[in-house]
Amino acid sequence: MTVSDPGSSSLLLRRAGIDTYQQPVVYMHRDCAVCRAEGFAALTRIEVHVGERSLVATLNVVVDDWLPTHEAALSEAAWNRLRPQPGERAKFAHPEPARSAGALRRKVFGGRLDDDDYRTLIEDVVGDRLSELELAAFVTACAGDRLDGVETISLTRAMLEAGERLDWGAGPVLDKHCVGGLPGNRTTPIVVAIVAALGHRIPKTSSRAITSPAGTADTMEVIAPVALDLPTMRRVVEHEGGCIVWGGKVRLSPADDVLIRVERPLDFDSDGQLVASVLSKKLAAGSSHVLIDIPVGATAKVRSDGAADALAQRLQTTADALGLRLRVHRSDGRQPVGVGIGPVLEARDVLQVLRNDPGAPVDLRERALDIAGALLDMVGSEGRQRAKRTLDSGAALAKFMAICAAQGGFREPQLASFRHEVVTDRDGTVAEIDNRRLARVAKLAGAPLSASAGVDCRTRIGDELRRGEPLFTVYAASQGELDYALDYVAAQPGIVALQEPTV
Known part of the structure; x- marks a missing residue:
């Protein structure tokens, strides 16, 4: 024009x-x-x-x-x-018609796309040439099993090529990712601190919440700035060995940021898009060795061993095709990890673990050590023992505080003013905790937009409770948000399910 x-x-x-x-x-x-x-x-x-x-x-x-x-x-x-x-x-x-319109239409009607199709599609995604409706159609057309292994590789490669790619020079560059679906599973800051304290490079780019009450970037942001640009991110990593920054600011995989924008209101993603999203960002960040944590549980994102097998195979095949060394770590996804669910509450748990606080959540500490150990074993041996010594000695805390300082300064997270304890109305043994509905309570209370909102759940499967004892506590920044969450709790019995005591 x-x-x-x-x-x-x-x-x-x-x-x-x-x-x-x-x-x-x-x-x-x-x-x-x-x-x-x-x-x-x-x-x-x-x-x-x-x-x-x-x-x-x-x-x-x-x-x-x-x-x-x-x-x-x-x-x-x-x-x-x-x-x-x-x-x-x-x-x-009026703009010129999107070059990918034909490919998008084929995918919507069940066709398979090749490398060139996905390259053109992603170029149009990054160039804002597709409407929100067209993007939603693409996300939906790829859901379920409608994106096969070959297409997943093509989509991952196209997303990688659409952004910048960091080069950290010779030597291993480590990273980890959890596929999500488990409230409070905030191991990343602990793992980054341990790995960097041991002299390895771990430039961690993390996302904000898509369907959860908090993403790693949301949690880290209540402790230190995360919206760093690429030059600042590089300076932090070169000086401290690691960072924890928001991937949306550095735009290493800009197409993924756009697709997440659409997935957020749809409240779903698919295995193929999950793999493309995760691995394109890891490759763009310059990672050479990546550990993927897959929690498995009836109310986690991955609900069965069969689903975990399929996802692990797709991750491994795609990583192999793109030259990335990858290891899959499976973990227990039956219940939340740590106590807090929501940015501030999760940040409090992270700091308690790093500070070796006697009241720190044991499950979060042990899971972080498992993951750090498995990641370290990809480039050495005795990873868990070395991780434990680093955490116990205070070296991980010192490194974490140094990373926070390099990213712009540390701040202590502050809890919300309004809270309500939800108690059991009968005696029993905790048989099941519904991760999805518990996360929903935290979101209705205001998380993650209200960083101090969320849920404290100290209950664990197998605990014996007496009538009137707490199941969980809801935190909110206002009485209205607290009431809104509690209305949902009242309408959803069995978020924490008790088994009647046997006589």
Whole structure:
């Protein structure tokens, strides 16, 4: 498109002050000249030009008078991408059709795509040339078993090629990842501290929560800054050997950030997309040796040994095809790990373990040692013994505090002001804990957006409880959020299921 002098075909830009997450959105009045001349309608994809800068955004149409007809408003995502100056105008046009439209349609109707198809699709994803509806169609078309092993490799390679790739030089670069689905399983900060304290490089990029009450980045952010750019991340790793940063800021696999944006409201992902997401980020971060933790349990993300076998095989096959050394570690996914569920509560547990606090959650400590040991065994021997000595001696804590300082400074997490203890109404032995519903309670209480919200669950399978004893405690930043979570608890008996005592 040729951009001409500003006139009736351009609009003055203003900031809408509306958070649309990562999706660029433009707002126009339905009676504005541009909207009428171009035939724009609600949810139309439009190309926006501001000087030499441009992007493709989704149009929302305004029907009352808060927006004048000579102005266009930009969502926060669009405003931050275009960075318009005061009084600057924009021109608008219909974008060229996405090159991947044919491939997307084939996938929706059950077809298989090749390397070139996925490369074109991911280029369009990163270039914002696909609408949210088209992205949702792609995510859905790949769900379940509709993305085979060969396609998973193609998708992973395309996602890797779409972003930057770090090179740390010769020698092993370690990393770990948990596939998720287990509340409170916040081993990463402990593992990074142990591995880095032993002199290994472990540049850990982590995600924010997608369907859980907290991601590693959410938890770490209440302790230290995580939104580091690539140069800062590199300085931290070169100085301290490790880091724990938000992957969305460094954009090592930018297509994954967009797909996560769509998966979040859909509240699901698939094995193929999970593998592509995880391994593209590990490869982009320059990792050479990666350990994947797969918790298995009836209410975890991976619910059976058969499902774990299938996921492990797909991870291994994809890693082998892309030259990554990978080891799968299976763990118990029947119940939460640690006590806290939610960013601040999980951060408290992490610090207790690193500080060798007598009240630290034993299960979180032991699981972190298992994972750190297995990861260290990929490049040596006696990994668990070395990990334990490093944690017990305080060397892991010292390294963690040094990493926090390098990332911008340590801060002590603060618990929420409002809390309510949920108690059992009868005697019994804890037979089952529903991970999914317990995580739902934490989310309804406000986590992860309210970092101090969540659930404290000190109950474990096999515990004997008497009537009136606590099952878990709900934390919230306001009484309204606390009440909202407790209404759900009242409607969901059996989140912690008790077995009647035998006579």
